[in-house]
Amino acid sequence: MKRRFQGLALTAQANTEVPDGVFLVRVEQVRYSRERQKPVYTVRFSVLEPEPLAGRTFSGRLHCTSKALWKFSWFLRDFGYDPELLGRDEVEEKGLIGLRGVVKLSHTVVNGRTLVNLDAFAPASAWESISSPAPPPLRSELAS
Secondary structure, eight states: OOOOOTTHHHHHSGGGSOOSEEEEEEEEEEEEEEETTEEEEEEEEEEEESGGGTTOEEEEEEEOSTTTHHHHHHHHHHTTOOHHHHHTTOOOHHHHTTOEEEEEEEEEEETTEEEEEEEEEEEGGGHHHHHSOOOOOOHHHHHO
C-alpha cells in the first residue's frame, strides 16, 4: 500500500538546514537528558541574523560532564544567563528560553549521522562587529 503526504519531500531537502557559519540566534527550547549516564542539554536555536537564514532552526547539544562544564559555562555567560543563578551553580531551564547570542556552528558526520557542533559563542552585542566585513584599506596603507 502506498500513501502520499504532500510536502514530505520538502522536509528531506538539505536547503532547510542551517549551513556552517556564525549566526545571531535565540534559544527556543531546552531539554535536559542523560545519554549513557552523561548529562546533556539539547538546545534548539532560531536564527535571527543573517537575514536570508532568519527563522531557520537547528539543535545542538551541550554536555554537562565535569570535563565539558567550561563550554556550558561559556554558553551561559555569553548568552546573558542570570549571573546570580550561575554563581549558585543553578540552571533554570525556563530562564534559558529567549536568551540571545552569537554561535559558530559546524557539521560533522559520525556513523552516517550529521551532528551539529557548537564551536564558539559570543554575546549578542558582538554581532555587529562579527557580521560586518572588514573596512577596505585606506589608500595610504596601500602605498606603503
